Amino acid sequence: MDFPTPLISGTLIKRYKRFLSDITLENGEVVTAHCANSGSMMGLKEPGYKVWLSKSDNPKRKLKFSWELVDTGPALVGVNTSHPNKIVSEAISNREVPELAGYDTLRNEVKYGENSRIDILLQSEGKADCYVEVKNVTLSREDGLAEFPDAVTARGTKHLKELANMVEQGHRATMFYLVQRTDCDRFRLASDIDPAYSEAFKEAVAAGVEIICYDCHITPERIGINHTISLIEND
Incomplete structure (x- = not known):
């Protein structure tokens, strides 16, 4: 972008x-x-x-x-949370996210679930729809480690449950954590900040929701995805 x-x-x-x-x-x-x-x-x-x-x-x-x-x-x-959807959509369209390759159409802000909108909906004839929720990650309290969320997020917990419901209905669902920082190569949940979100995350993963995490290349001219970074499981 x-x-x-x-x-x-x-x-x-x-x-x-x-x-x-x-x-x-x-x-x-x-x-x-x-x-x-x-x-x-x-x-x-x-x-x-x-x-x-x-x-x-x-x-x-x-x-x-x-x-x-x-x-x-x-x-x-x-820090601008209006950008992550555009950054990720652009990366998918440019085939920079192999985990989400192979779809014919990409749409943003599509209504689904219980009065929700999915950030990105990927579709192809003959394939299950893929629902992609994008979260902006900016918190880092330990060198090299990005964390989410930085505050209690009831909305985020709802999104995890909505994605799990999509999997149950036969679709594909992905939570995409976009780390808008240039100093992190690992990611984990900030369970101490929002235990309810952490629990919903575990339930969503168990239900089949996929997790993707990328960091960003950032300059005053451009922000784009960089590399996948590893997910560190909480104790």
Whole structure:
């Protein structure tokens, strides 16, 4: 996924009210940017971090800037949760995800289950439909180890149960964890943060839901999938 316009760098002052962030641009101007991330953003919102913003020319937008990237020192991290579906869809279309190859059509945000929408639906005549749910992973509390979630996610637990139901109905279902960090080669669930999600994960895997995890190559110009990374099972 290429950023359509060059990103603008600045220094984070604070993130607040979940969806707002104040940033000092390199020219000294202080702007308020939209933060499209409803998680806790643990370890990513320290004042003084270097960040990158995109700027919209849409006259109807109240906030012209959106927070895209943060440099934590060890890593560049993508914080905009509106991008993962596009990143993964692009990678599948470009045949960069062999686990999800061989389908004729790809559709996004298709209604399914109990009042839910699947991030990606892959279909081919003569093959079982493949339901792909994408989760954005940004938390790292240990060197080289990415974790999900960074906050309690009842919605995420619901998605795991919905995927398990799809398998029961004869379809294929996949949970795709996209690690938008450049410093991790392992992944595990943050069971201490959300035990209910961890339990639902175990039940989903037992039901036949497949797990895929990739990290990302990230620059201020582009974000794309990089390599598969290993899943570390919780004790």
